[in-house]
Amino acid sequence: MSKVILTHEVTGLGAPGDVIEVKNGYARNYLVPQGFATPWTRGGEKQVEQIKAARAARELETLEEAKALKDAIEANAITLTVKAGREGRLFGSVKPGDIAAAIAEAGIGEIDKRKVEIPSAIKATGSHEATLRLREDVSATISLRVVAAK
Numbered sequence: 063m064s065k066v067i068l069t070h071e072v073t074g075l076g077a078p079g080d081v082i083e084v085k086n087g088y089a090r091n092y093l094v095p096q097g098f099a100t101p102w103t104r105g106g107e108k109q110v111e112q113i114k115a116a117r118a119a120r121e122l123e124t125l126e127e128a129k130a131l132k133d134a135i136e137a138n139a140i141t142l143t144v145k146a147g148r149e150g151r152l153f154g155s156v157k158p159g160d161i162a163a164a165i166a167e168a169g170i171g172e173i174d175k176r177k178v179e180i181p182s183a184i185k186a187t188g189s190h191e192a193t194l195r196l197r198e199d200v201s202a203t204i205s206l207r208v209v210a211a212k
Contacts, residue, residue, distance in 0.1 A: 065102035079114035146210035156184035
């Protein structure tokens with residue numbers, strides 16, 4: 063087992079600044095090369111403090127703000143216009159950054175694309191759902207309408 067310090071949120075593992083133990087291969091081949099974690103060292107305590115301070119600055123300040131944003135997101139359906147073929151298949155897929163940009167364009171609020179979770183790849187037009195992790199204790203389900211560009 064290998065100890066690492068998470069630098070980004072990894073679903074199922076933890077939040078930035080958490081010190082976790084994972085299998086050596088997972089840390090060496092995925093977490094560290096992708097920039098999701100750094101190896102744990104004794105001097106890493108300063109690094110943990112810096113990561114937690116940065117995370118606190120990025121998070122929504124209060125629980126009330128997060129709940130208000132959740133209500134606004136769940137009340138509105140977001141429409142994404144993408145290039146698609148005749149059958150409704152997309153040229154590519156909808157990515158978390160596309161969803162975050164569509165939320166910002168709708169005037170609902172600014173969402174970090176790393177907070178968007180898509181359960182399965184969106185590769186066709188129609189209605190879909192995604193989850194937004196606004197805080198550790200607040201998540202919202204967003205309704206997406208994917209339409210073909212004319």
